[in-house]
Amino acid sequence: MNGDDLRAIRERRGEDQQGFASWLNGQLNRRYDRSRVSRWESGAERIPQQVAAFLKPSAPTVPQFRPQRRVVLAIANQKGGVGKTTTAVNLAFALSTLGLSVLLIDGDPQGNATVHLGQDPGEIEVARRGLYSVLRGGQPFDSILVPVCGGAFTLAPSSIGLAAAETELVAEPDNSLVLKEMLAEVKGRYDVVVIDCPPNLGLLTINALAASDLVLIPVQTEVFAGLGVPLLLETIAKIRRRSNPSLNVFGILPTMFSSRLTQDQASLREIQAHYEGRTRVLAAVPRATLFAQASGAGRPAIEADPRSNSVRAYADLARELAAHLQDAPQDSKASHVA
Numbered sequence: 001m002n003g004d005d006l007r008a009i010r011e012r013r014g015e016d017q018q019g020f021a022s023w024l025n026g027q028l029n030r031r032y033d034r035s036r037v038s039r040w041e042s043g044a045e046r047i048p049q050q051v052a053a054f055l056k057p058s059a060p061t062v063p064q065f066r067p068q069r070r071v072v073l074a075i076a077n078q079k080g081g082v083g084k085t086t087t088a089v090n091l092a093f094a095l096s097t098l099g100l101s102v103l104l105i106d107g108d109p110q111g112n113a114t115v116h117l118g119q120d121p122g123e124i125e126v127a128r129r130g131l132y133s134v135l136r137g138g139q140p141f142d143s144i145l146v147p148v149c150g151g152a153f154t155l156a157p158s159s160i161g162l163a164a165a166e167t168e169l170v171a172e173p174d175n176s177l178v179l180k181e182m183l184a185e186v187k188g189r190y191d192v193v194v195i196d197c198p199p200n201l202g203l204l205t206i207n208a209l210a211a212s213d214l215v216l217i218p219v220q221t222e223v224f225a226g227l228g229v230p231l232l233l234e235t236i237a238k239i240r241r242r243s244n245p246s247l248n249v250f251g252i253l254p255t256m257f258s259s260r261l262t263q264d265q266a267s268l269r270e271i272q273a274h275y276e277g278r279t280r281v282l283a284a285v286p287r288a289t290l291f292a293q294a295s296g297a298g299r300p301a302i303e304a305d306p307r308s309n310s311v312r313a314y315a316d317l318a319r320e321l322a323a324h325l326q327d328a329p330q331d332s333k334a335s336h337v338a
């Protein structure tokens with residue numbers, strides 16, 4: 001890779017040399033500045049191998065979307081096992097293939113998104129390179145960020161130590177705004193920040209919602225699928241009134257849908273009828289073993305098998321979100337719902 005190649009990549013990202021240096025720093029955990037980028041582009045200095053290797057796989061990812069705004073999207077449902085993490089990981093990857101710069105924050109002490117992306121939460125715990133160190137240790141976000149999926153996007157990982165934040169934050173003033181405050185440092189570098197929430201409505205979820213512009217609610221397509229969603233919507237409404245008036249629901253995502261099961265069909269119709277005219281009900285994600293297999297292999301299903309019908313709903317969801325970023329805010333279909 002020569003200086004012209006590097007400049008072309010930077011220009012495709014629509015960034016100046018400082019912005020490009022900041023993006024690289026976030027991806028590679030380095031401390032480059034504008035003048036280094038300038039020297040690489042002019043040929044005055046050799047491009048470091050790590051930078052060249054990182055930029056090479058992402059070079060074909062020509063941005064198709066130049067978003068007019070950036071968003072923070074929380075993926076939340078206090079019900080466990082509905083597909084929040086699977087959605088967060090696959091959506092983050094799908095957004096990156098559209099040329100968007102993406103940060104995925106693992107906001108769950110279970111560290112499932114971290115494991116799903118091939119990272120070791122035990123090592124992260126020992127090295128103090130998880131979200132806990134940012135929320136409680138005052139460490140900058142930059143110090144924990146890791147590139148994942150060959151540099152397609154960036155992960156802020158978590159480990160079990162994050163569980164302590166839930167109780168420790170209770171004593172903090174304005175304890176719902178800690179993540180929002182810390183995120184301000186890095187948010188401007190990413191088109192989309194995705195936050196994977198834990199399965200409860202505790203302080204970590206409240207922090208995620210207070211830091212977000214949009215919420216996506218995965219709902220398993222099963223009997224009584226929507227149970228618990230009204231409480232989540234009530235919580236979202238309270239956060240909107242008290243600290244974050246710009247928070248909106250992006251939509252409901254039916255997950256683990258088996259089209260052959262009459263019960264799943266009935267549940268899907270029920271979800272669609274209930275939310276019609278109030279918020280988007282997105283295309284259902286089918287039930288498929290591919291998701292658990294890919295997660296076991298430490299990668300998103302949509303990266304492992306991009307042509308599978310099972311992952312199409314995530315590709316569509318990414319396009320719908322990207323299109324939303326190009327709309328003027330008043331055109332948005334995102335809604336208050338509650």
Ligand SMILES: Nc1ncnc2c1ncn2[C@@H]1O[C@H](COP(=O)(O)OP(=O)(O)OP(=O)(O)O)[C@@H](O)[C@H]1O
Binds near residue numbers: 288
């Ligand atoms: N569409 C799907 N088809 C089949 N299995 C799926 C699908 N989506 C997720 N799963 C599997 O279901 C389980 C729960 O999914 P996931 O971890 O994404 O849910 P979650 O809501 O994040 O759970 P938690 O509340 O514990 O954080 C995982 O084993 C995952 O591999």
Ligand SMILES: [Mg+2]
Binds near residue numbers: 108112197
């Ligand atoms: Mg999860």
